[in-house]
Amino acid sequence: MQPIIPSFPVTRLRRMRSSAALRDLAQENRLSVKDLIWPIFVTDVPGADVEVASMPGVVRRTVEGAVRAAEEAATLGIPAICLFPFTDPAGRTEDCAEAWSPDNITNRVIRAVKAAVPEVAIMTDIALDPYNANGHDGLVRDGVIVNDETVEALVKMGRAQAEAGADILGPSDMMDGRIAALRDMLETDGFQNTTIMSYSAKYASVFYGPFRDAVGASGKLVGDKKTYQMNPANSDEALRLVARDLSEGADMVMVKPGLPYLDVCRRVKDAFGVPTYAYQVSGEYAMLAGAINNGWLKREETILESLMAFRRAGCDGVLTYFAPEAARLIARDFG
Numbered sequence: 139m140q141p142i143i144p145s146f147p148v149t150r151l152r153r154m155r156s157s158a159a160l161r162d163l164a165q166e167n168r169l170s171v172k173d174l175i176w177p178i179f180v181t182d183v184p185g186a187d188v189e190v191a192s193m194p195g196v197v198r199r200t201v202e203g204a205v206r207a208a209e210e211a212a213t214l215g216i217p218a219i220c221l222f223p224f225t226d227p228a229g230r231t232e233d234c235a236e237a238w239s240p241d242n243i244t245n246r247v248i249r250a251v252k253a254a255v256p257e258v259a260i261m262t263d264i265a266l267d268p269y270n271a272n273g274h275d276g277l278v279r280d281g282v283i284v285n286d287e288t289v290e291a292l293v294k295m296g297r298a299q300a301e302a303g304a305d306i307l308g309p310s311d312m313m314d315g316r317i318a319a320l321r322d323m324l325e326t327d328g329f330q331n332t333t334i335m336s337y338s339a340k341y342a343s344v345f346y347g348p349f350r351d352a353v354g355a356s357g358k359l360v361g362d363k364k365t366y367q368m369n370p371a372n373s374d375e376a377l378r379l380v381a382r383d384l385s386e387g388a389d390m391v392m393v394k395p396g397l398p399y400l401d402v403c404r405r406v407k408d409a410f411g412v413p414t415y416a417y418q419v420s421g422e423y424a425m426l427a428g429a430i431n432n433g434w435l436k437r438e439e440t441i442l443e444s445l446m447a448f449r450r451a452g453c454d455g456v457l458t459y460f461a462p463e464a465a466r467l468i469a470r471d472f473g
């Protein structure tokens with residue numbers, strides 16, 4: 139369909155921008171509280187439940203703190219929270235066994251939140267980095283991140299999270315074959331309604347830096363993640379990864395980072411028409427929060443414009459550290 143555009147002055151495209159009411163009527167995309175997923179850092183390390191230096195305004199939370207955050211999410215109408223653990227650096231091992239302990243910090247938070255606020259969906263992270271002595275998402279053998287053994291470990295990790303009550307498993311590891319293996323485990327072990335949001339198009343990005351501070355992986359990482367995370371120069375490859383993950387049983391797919399990769403979001407949504415999400419990652423948060431805190435950008439407008447961009451790019455929702463504040467702004471302005 140081609141729009142009909144008579145010539146000026148029959149067509150004056152400014153007419154529809156001439157009042158707030160007309161702009162409202164012509165608005166193509168809207169941001170809703172229901173589009174938000176709130177990532178939360180959790181810890182049981184004494185004294186670690188403080189603000190993350192490179193993410194001003196973002197704190198690590200204890201189990202009780204996470205329950206309070208989930209209650210806040212419920213009050214605000216945010217449908218889901220996503221958990222990321224900061225573990226005791228001394229307890230991180232080469233075999234990453236704590237990752238599938240039923241009593242690790244993530245699984246204890248899942249149980250506590252599900253008991254207190256069952257209506258809030260809990261998303262998890264499936265990757266070994268918070269438990270790994272060398273900071274990688276996979277098991278390392280002789281300097282190589284091994285794929286198939288890692289997938290077995292990820293399945294154990296995902297099973298423990300599903301048993302604890304997770305609603306959405308979020309494999310962020312970028313190993314091959316993990317979606318099929320996780321889906322098979324969920325079907326076999328009685329978790330038919332546990333969903334998978336695959337971090338399908340996850341780039342090897344510098345914008346994860348502050349997150350690695352938050353989970354204490356910055357100093358630990360040996361080398362980089364380029365043998366498993368994507369080359370930022372590619373987008374055809376993103377479509378292959380999404381197609382592959384959907385065929386293996388992903389219910390939702392994600393593009394990550396967000397704002398620098400909106401072209402990828404649009405391509406994914408147009409090509410597949412499936413539930414598509416983006417992660418406005420820690421470095422994006424840090425950039426915006428840094429500029430806001432310096433008085434260089436206006437706080438509320440910046441948050442809302444940056445999130446609206448995801449809707450325009452075709453995303454059904456966005457993981458954002460601004461979630462609770464954005465929810466309040468949306469309720470105030472459009473509620």
Ligand SMILES: NCc1[nH]cc(CCC(=O)O)c1CC(=O)O
Pocket residue numbers: 263265267275310311345346347348349350363418419420421
């Ligand atoms: N695999 C772990 C993981 N899960 C989410 C993020 C990044 C999130 C953010 O930057 O906000 C990372 C970091 C990484 O891959 O190094």
